[in-house]
Amino acid sequence: MADIKQKIQFNKNQIDFISKIKTSDSFSYKKWGDDELLDLRCYIRNYYRDIQKGECAFCKKDLSIVAVGNAHVEHIVPKSIYPNFMFEPKNLCVICADCNQIKRDQEITKNTPNTLKRKYIKYPRTSKSFLMVHPHFDKWNDYLEVFNGFYVGKDDHKDRKGSFTIYACGLNRKLSKFGYIKEVYTDNEIMEAARNLIESNSLMEKCNAIETLKKILRS
Structure with a gap:
């Protein structure tokens, strides 16, 4: 069973609005940050924050429950590579500020990891199409585990999704900055x-x- 069991549902007005955005001459992934999308972003954020029970989809740390500063809407398949999937319900989730910043920096420097195994016209329907752990298709604990704050991929899986997710989201960022400190219990x-x-x-x-x-x- 996947971590996210039910994708977001858009109402008719939202669907019409999304269609208008996608068919405009100026449409690109950069439209995502426009003020006119503020209400839609808020709707998506609140939905997935509740569905994910206040946990980041990638690192599993706590999200902010009320404020937006530590709860960012995420495009699992990068919108800079596949803008046509920008509003796809199963391509959306919510992540923490650190995971978001790392992925945003990759987008700005054009080093965004492509999370799909090959190019798709329609959004994939199965887990095997993705290189990273996908919350709509996968259970996080099947691919990743944490030891004293250190993320480890369960790479008995042939696709090595755990390791790819650690790399793409910089999950071991605390280890990189402060080193590994093992807790010892008597x-x-x-x-x-x-x-x-x-x-x-x-x-x-x-x-x-x-x-x-x-x-x-x-x-």
């Missing part, structure tokens, strides 16, 4: 977390214990 800390999970009557303490045990298992 036996006493492990025992305390297990004891709190079993014995505590506080829901908050139980949740904290679960999070600590998860970190230990990943380390």
